Amino acid sequence: MEQTLSIIKPDAIERNLAEEIKNFFKKNNLNIKDSKKIHITKEEASEFYKVHQSKPFYNDLCAYLSSGPIIVMILEGENAVLSNRKLMGATNPKDADENTIRKMYGISIDKNSVHGSDSVDNAKKEIEFFFKN
Ligand code: UDP
Ligand code: MG
Numbered sequence: 001m002e003q004t005l006s007i008i009k010p011d012a013i014e015r016n017l018a019e020e021i022k023n024f025f026k027k028n029n030l031n032i033k034d035s036k037k038i039h040i041t042k043e044e045a046s047e048f049y050k051v052h053q054s055k056p057f058y059n060d061l062c063a064y065l066s067s068g069p070i071i072v073m074i075l076e077g078e079n080a081v082l083s084n085r086k087l088m089g090a091t092n093p094k095d096a097d098e099n100t101i102r103k104m105y106g107i108s109i110d111k112n113s114v115h116g117s118d119s120v121d122n123a124k125k126e127i128e129f130f131f132k133n
Contacts, residue, residue: 002080003033005126007115010068013037017105018071021114024101028087030075034131042066048129057110064110072130081123084116 006025008018022032040048045062052058075084089100093112096103106112117123 001076002078002120002123003074003076003127004080004084004117004123005115005130006073006075006084006117007065008071008073009065009111009113009115010070011107011111012105012113013069013071015105017113021101021105022073024087025073025075025084028083030077030080030083030087033074033076035071035073036130037069037071038130039069040066048126060110074127074131081117081120085118088114088116 008021012018012021022035025032042062045065046053046058049058049061049065052061055061077083087101089096089102089106091102091112092109093102093106094109096106101114102112117126
């Protein structure tokens with residue numbers, strides 16, 4: 001069974017949406033194999049998002065992900081990586097399809113409620129980052 005990494009970002013935690021988002025994954029055949037609420041440092045966020053280090057939004061992104069508690073989860077299911085990406089919707093909530101997490105809950109392109117791995121390879125690395133010491 002494939003696994004992927006999901007993060008419920010600070011904007012969604014702040015608005016008490018974690019349970020609703022978790023239930024949405026479960027209802028759509030993604031099981032939550034592991035889950036923990038953490039508050040990472042800006043340095044940890046910078047390491048996690050280092051693929052984006054050349055982007056103009058990198059600094060704000062890292063500041064944001066470390067601005068409050070997040071929930072990191074291992075999701076498991078058939079085609080979990082792609083399935084999660086579909087359930088999340090487009091990066092910009094304005095462009096996201098109906099019945100996707102970002103359409104339902106996202107506020108803006110930066111406060112878009114969730115992160116999800118974009119490939120099986122990155123999923124392995126991201127799960128390792130948060131769950132294996
Ligand atoms: N992001 C942003 N401004 C942009 C593009 C992205 O703030 O113009 C943030 C946004 O929170 C996004 C994250 O950077 O979720 C990572 O960007 P990516 O392109 O990987 O989008 P995702 O994979 O999250 O859909
Ligand atoms: Mg991405």
